[in-house]
Amino acid sequence: MSKKSYLLILFLSFNISFLTSCKKDDDSQDDTVPKRDLAEQYIAENDSIIEFMQTHFYNYTDFENIGSNQNPELIIDTIAGDNADKTPIFEQVKSIDIEVKDDDDNIVVHKLYYEVLREGSGDNPTVADSVFITYKGLLFDNKIFDQRKSPVWLEAKNVVRGFQEFLPKIKRGSIQINPDGTYEFDNFGIAFAIFPSGLGYYENGTGTIKPYSPLIFQVNLLTLNRTDHDNDTVLTILEDLDGDHNFDNDDTDEDGFPNYLDSDDDGDEILTKDEYDVNGDGIPDDSDGDGVPDYLDND
Ligand SMILES: [Ca+2]
Numbered sequence: 291m292s293k294k295s296y297l298l299i300l301f302l303s304f305n306i307s308f309l310t311s312c313k314k315d316d317d318s319q320d321d322t323v324p325k326r327d328l329a330e331q332y333i334a335e336n337d338s339i340i341e342f343m344q345t346h347f348y349n350y351t352d353f354e355n356i357g358s359n360q361n362p363e364l365i366i367d368t369i370a371g372d373n374a375d376k377t378p379i380f381e382q383v384k385s386i387d388i389e390v391k392d393d394d395d396n397i398v399v400h401k402l403y404y405e406v407l408r409e410g411s412g413d414n415p416t417v418a419d420s421v422f423i424t425y426k427g428l429l430f431d432n433k434i435f436d437q438r439k440s441p442v443w444l445e446a447k448n449v450v451r452g453f454q455e456f457l458p459k460i461k462r463g464s465i466q467i468n469p470d471g472t473y474e475f476d477n478f479g480i481a482f483a484i485f486p487s488g489l490g491y492y493e494n495g496t497g498t499i500k501p502y503s504p505l506i507f508q509v510n511l512l513t514l515n516r517t518d519h520d521n522d523t524v525l526t527i528l529e530d531l532d533g534d535h536n537f538d539n540d541d542t543d544e545d546g547f548p549n550y551l552d553s554d555d556d557g558d559e560i561l562t563k564d565e566y567d568v569n570g571d572g573i574p575d576d577s578d579g580d581g582v583p584d585y586l587d588n589d
Pocket residue numbers: 518519520521522523524525526529549550
């Protein structure tokens with residue numbers, strides 16, 4: 291693919307909003323249907339995900355010993371008939387635990403199941419980075435609800451929680467430049483994840499996704515960019531001080547701008563970039579030795 295067409299894709303990707311977790315539009319909600327309890331819904335959905343994984347397999351033989359420039363598509367099917375001897379997904383996946391808050395701020399731990407299909411050759415994104423990906427989204431009835439075969443840039447912090455938390459499990463590839471100046475990505479990470487609606491669209495659904503639907507995604511992670519949204523030299527991932535992967539609830543000087551969008555995080559009128567790491571040793575400066583780095587310390 292040429293550089294020109296990648297630029298076009300970059301431009302088009304600004305319009306991509308499907309994966310974005312949008313807040314609910316009150317006008318479109320049916321108030322007669324109360325929202326389900328998150329803890330109860332999670333237990334029911336996790337049971338159905340486990341049952342699905344015990345009774346289904348994926349085309350794992352297509353991913354054994356794949357070359358660095360092959361990208362098979364994930365196919366999931368029922369274990370039955372000719373496929374009765376296939377290994378169930380349940381025996382192959384790993385899981386991660388993700389804390390989700392319900393409306394009363396109670397934490398309900400959600401399991402996300404995933405499998406890496408090709409390791410990838412580079413480093414991993416964080417939950418704050420921009421990623422250049424192709425992907426496919428599937429429902430349990432095998433219907434594709436979204437697919438990008440041409441790569442798009444997405445910001446991990448702007449997509450649904452399960453997708454955001456899954457991305458750091460995948461490594462990027464390398465760029466191969468051809469003699470004619472075109473380039474392609476090689477040996478990038480390929481993985482899939484299955485997660486409950488508490489990490490997806492929950493009671494809202496969207497498009498062909500019904501409310502309370504678990505989701506399956508295959509992601510090919512071509513490359514990534516580290517983000518520093520406010521250009522204050524502190525990477526966005528480091529501006530999530532409480533580490534909850536929500537970047538909007540960290541606002542040291544309480545000026546209404548979360549730290550990742552604030553070039554003076556402690557409001558002392560010294561720009562963060564001028565007090566974060568002045569001696570350049572890679573460790574945030576702490577002049578008065580009180581344990582609070584200068585850029586977050588307004589005295
Ligand atoms: Ca920053």
